[in-house]
Amino acid sequence: MPDPTTRDRMVTTAMQLFRREGYPATSWRRLIEAAGTPWGSAYHHFPGGKEELGVAAIELGSQIVQKTVRRAFEKHERTEDAIRWWFGKAAQSLAEDDYRGGCPLATITLEMAHASDKLTEAARQAFASWHELLVKNLQSHEDPEDLAIAIMNNLEGALLLSRIHRSPDALNRAAEHVVAIIQR
Structure with a gap:
């Protein structure tokens, strides 16, 4: 696998920092240092600034x-x-990140939905794409639209609770709650 480009490193680092520390708390300086990229690369790759990133x-x-x-x-x-596998992977990833991470969109969405139309629209599209993908995979079930929302709601809430309790318990329980809904 080739080395990631400067732009790729910046985007990956931004996603991690925004998820862990928040969008407003992540300065360009912090991002550049964490990504290990040259200072000039910020505006070269993201002329629209931090919002574009x-x-x-x-x-x-x-x-x-x-x-x-x-x-x-x-x-x-x-x-x-x-x-069960998906929620388990989420729990594993959260634990590996010392319970600092979670959903790659939750923090930035919660912090910026009121302040940035571009970030809000990007998050709306992202969540809509997850919903659409779930619906596609749930066609054999009654009301796949509603089931997809239940899965997303359970996952997002469980990620938050697992993060603050520093335990996979909420994710494990949420997976079993979703399974119970499916088996009704």
């Missing part, structure tokens, strides 16, 4: 989640097993 970070986070969802449903025939 934020949109790119949201898009990357969305791609990562979509890849995980696709993998969950490709690896497992039963929806219940796909959900």
Whole structure:
């Protein structure tokens, strides 16, 4: 695999910092230092400034989640097993990040929905794409639209609770709650 480009490193680093520390708290200086990129690269790659970088970070986070969802449903025939695997991967990732991470969109969305139309629209599109992907994979179930919302709501809430309790328990329980909904 080739070395990531300067732009790629900046976007990946931004996604991680925005998720862990928040969008307003992440300065250009902090981002450049953490990414290990030259100072001039910030405005070269993101002439629209931090907001443009934020949109790119949201898009990357969305791609990562979509890849995980696709993998969950490709690896497992039963929806219940796909959900358990996906929520388990989320718990594993959160623990590996010392409970500082979580959803790659949650922090930036919560912080900036009132302040940036561009970031809000990027987040709206990201969540809509997750919903659409879930609906596509849930066609064999009654009311796949509603089930997709239930899955997303359970995952997002459980990520938050697991993060603040520094435990995978909420994610494990949420997975079983979703499985119970599926098996009704």
